[in-house]
Amino acid sequence: MAVANQPSVVQKAWLARGLDQPGGKLPLFDEHGQRYSERTIRACVDKGWAEPWFDNALKPDWLVCRLTERGRGLFG
Template sequence: MRRGLDQPGGKLPLFDENGQRYSARTIRSCIDQGWATPWFDNPIKPDWLVCKLTPTGRALFGRDGG
C-alpha cells in the first residue's frame, strides 16, 4: 500500500517490485478495512481490481487524505 502514496491519484500497484501480481484476497482485505477503494473497471482485464488509497489508508503512513 505504501507504494500507492507516490502514484497518481493514490493508485495501488497491481504488481510487486518483482512483477508478481498481488493477491485479490490481499486487495479485498484492504478494501474491507477501508484502506483502499475500487477506482475504476479495467475493460481489458475485468478481473483486476484497480483501487486507490482512501484517506484512512493514507493515514496509516502518516499522510493526510489530500
C-alpha cells in the same frame, strides 16, 4: 502478526506504493512482476484503506484500486 486495526506487512507494503502515485493508484504487480493477491487487495478494501477506482476493460477480473484517506492515515 497484524493487529485487527493495522495492516499486515504485505498489506502495508502494497498500500505504501500508492503514497506517491497520482490519485493514490495502487499497483496490480509487485516489484518482481508478481500479481498482488486478490485476498490482500480485498482485505484492504474491506478495512477502508483502499477503494476500487475503475473497471479495467481489458482485464475485468483485475481490481484496480486507489489509496483512501484512511489508508494514508496509516503512514502518519
